[in-house]
Amino acid sequence: MAEVKGSKQHRMVVVPYRPVRRVLVALVLLVLTAAAIGASYYWGYHQGASEQSGAVAERNRLRQEVAALTEESEQLRQQVANLRLGAEVDQQASQEMRNQVIELKEEIAALEEDITFYRGLMSPGxxxxxxxxxxxxxxxxxxxxxxxxxxxxxxxxxxxxxxxxxxxxxxxxxxxxxxxxxxxxxxxxxxxxxxxxxxxxxxxxxxxxxxxxxxxxxxxxxxxxxxxxxxxxxxxxxxxxxxxxx
CATH class of the missing domain: 2.60.40.1400 (G protein-activated inward rectifier potassium channel 1)
Known part of the structure; x- marks a missing residue:
């Protein structure tokens, strides 16, 4: 064959024509791809289901903890309210007692002053x-x-x-x-x-x-x-x- 001057020449190879083999290779690749996709889906589904189950369990546990803490907080709030009410009652009772003591002291002082006054009237020095x-x-x-x-x-x-x-x-x-x-x-x-x-x-x-x-x-x-x-x-x-x- 004549060579064309100035252009690069490539070697030509003769390959047997086998259409059945090409189809088989394509089918194998298709099966492998489908298997890989199925395996990936199954693994992802299993992993997602496992994580979802763990998340649900964690959510339920957190809900239980929140309920317990809420109940404890309510009990503590009630205790604080009771203590505050008790302190107010004690303070009021203490103030009332103090006022009564002051009134009694004033009454006693007035009575003593009256006694001294009348005693001086009746029995002077x-x-x-x-x-x-x-x-x-x-x-x-x-x-x-x-x-x-x-x-x-x-x-x-x-x-x-x-x-x-x-x-x-x-x-x-x-x-x-x-x-x-x-x-x-x-x-x-x-x-x-x-x-x-x-x-x-x-x-x-x-x-x-x-x-x-x-x-x-x-x-x-x-x-x-x-x-x-x-x-x-x-x-x-x-x-x-x-x-x-x-």
Missing amino acids: DNNTGLTIGSLNVLATGIPRQFEYKLVVQQLATDHQVLNGNLTFKIVGRRNQQTETLSLHQISEQEDSENIRLRFRYFQNIEGRLTLPENFEPERIEIVARSSGRDSQTVEKKFGWLVQEL
Whole structure:
């Protein structure tokens, strides 16, 4: 055969023509491919089923744990609520008990004060007889510059006779940098005279409501009581301005 100049020449090989063999090879390859696909599917299915079974078991276990924890949490919450309620009840009971103790102490103190007061009236000391200025209380009313007052004047004696006399009640303070004295009748509607009349056998309460003028700053209260008659007495007592809040 003539060669063509300038082109690369390939060697030619003669191969027998066998169509049946080609078909067999193709069938074998097809069977192997199908077997591989089937094996892969079976393995994947088995593996998936196994994993799914494990996942279901794990899910069921977690559900049981969640239910148990939920129940435990509810029990703990109930215990906390019970403890809190018990603490509140105990605190309330303790506060009520404390209040009762305070009230009883105040009641006992008041009773002891009354006993001392009446005992002094009926059995005074040798050096403490006759007209006496007792306690003075000034209470806030909640209204600016308005106060309630209660003064006790008493007679200490073993043989009580009716005591007559009079009393002056003055408040000393400062207004506009100047010392000023106010008589009770000037600032209280309960009194109409500077000299308050005294007439009692055991004791007499002098009480009412007073109103301080603007810019007046009280400093003290001065009380002077005088009895009349054969054994007349004059007693004086000063109290600092002390207001008891309501």
